[in-house]
Amino acid sequence: IENSGDLIRAINLNGGSTMEWLVDRGGGQQIITVTPRFDQDAGRWLVGILTEMVGAHTERRSNPPWVALRDSFVNTWELLVLVKQGMSGAFSQGSAPQLSGPIGIAQIAGEFTREGGLAGWLTITILLSINLAILNILPIPMLDGGRLVFVMLEWVRRGKRVPPEREGLVHLIGFAVLIGLIVVISANDVLRLIDGRSFLGG
Template sequence: MQTAIAFIIIFGSLVFFHELGHFVFAKRAGILVREFAIGFGPKLLGIQKGETLYTIRLLPLGGYVRYAGAEMDTVELVPGYRVALQLNDEDIVTKVILNQNDKQLSDIVFMEVEKADLIHDLWIEGYDEEEQFVRYQVARTAVVVENGQENVIAPFDRQFESKSVGHRFATIFGGPLFNFILAFFIFTAGALFMGVSKNEPILGDTTSDGVAQEVGLQKGDVVTAIDGKKITAWDQMVGMIQESANKEIQMDVIRDNKPMTFTMKVQESVMKQGKEEFRKGVIGVTYGGAMEHGVIQSIKDGGEQTWYWATLIFKMLGKMVTGQFSIDDLSGPVGIYKVTDMVASNGLANLISFAGMLSVNLGIMNLLPIPALDGGRLIFIMIEAVRGKPVDRRKEGMVHFVGIMLLLLLMIAVTWNDIQRFFF
């Protein structure tokens, strides 16, 4: 149950902040946002607030922000269509009602539509119940009601495609950007809560199966040298040990103000990443130095951790390009759930670091130039900026549709691999 809660909180937060980035920049650009959704598929919960519908959907595999102006978003009033109009005191239409029971609308004006423009000039004309020709202006905030559902109309200047290249680029880029910002705050909060290592070469607890305990090293020992080379920092010591797998080393320490020397053979740890095996030396000891608590140190650590994970993920992507990684090495929601379970069992510090890493990963993956992802959409916007006119929307839509289908197939394959890896 704890794993499920941790997974829901972490994954839900990453998706929420990603979509919030799109939402915030869309609002700043004046784009009408129809829906802010967490999840896909059938709606489980929906709350209409202002012009936006906020929903939670069945499949927790992501989310989306639906902007005004999409093909399915357009309301077309064809000639001969009978509608009911609600007018304000200045005879401006504030509500256009479709498919309603006449008996419920006795106080509203009825019209048989001849022509209408609910996008550019905002008017509607036709014939009233006395067959007199009438024309009304439509308010910019007018609502269209169909089958009981209300939607604010979307004048062209409030649609996504009407905005400048810069505004559209910022709106799409806002999602990944908020993931990077979230990662920074997660790492910073973790550092504030648990402190930042002072990087002192002081030993902490030793593991029962490690060579450190075997040769007699103890918690609190201060490492001063390895093989005669002076040690001044924990990461320096770790680096030397990792490079000494299966080699014998001599470690000088100070214990209770007395110098001591220990000789040991460094153990080897093997970790697989894709087709490649990484071997490093370990002696079975944790960090035992002091931790700093402070805002400045925590902010610095938050930035360093965000940068570290971003560069590491880019290196992993490079290995995918060169064939060192395959589809069998990728993980989907099932794999992330299992890793969450393992990480959560190792303490809050590891869980916080894992959440920050996932946020960085989500931001970077969405920026990849793949159709249907944010990166693919940004490519089309940049092409438009260079050539001075947009790519044909139908062609772009087809490219994104193909991308969605391929991503769905990839998700199915990755999920199946996860199921086989962890349950069979």
């Protein structure tokens, strides 16, 4: 843990699980146990503390290509875990996970770019690409994941296909539901913009 960002990331990766922290307190070191709880308003896992950076500075690091390649796989895996943790935390509280449509995505991209410049823009581009890949492989009609369900069903039935008209009807219903969700989510994005609220919680 080198900064508050690392701490927040670790808390969200271990949401709902018991963590052991080694902290400096009163001139000595002490091990404490904490269990992050999902906060519905913040939309993430919290442990009930406020952090303050002392003597903060920016440091640029260059890694060899093989290290950067390894880190890319690690970061991608951690992102998948963060998505899973966020969704499970929201559902455990009886609420829907925070979603965003095209309008919200544009807002997020603008906020990341404004805060982080080119690095922020590249970061949000990578995050969006991975999230879209995850969404696309979910077993949702009309998406690739939905098509894979029918392919697997055909394999289980030893080559017997689902009638094309029935499969088409399923995809049509999925398309209608997806468009409806986009409309509802986009309306929520517009309300957030009207209220002047940041998607990132600022």
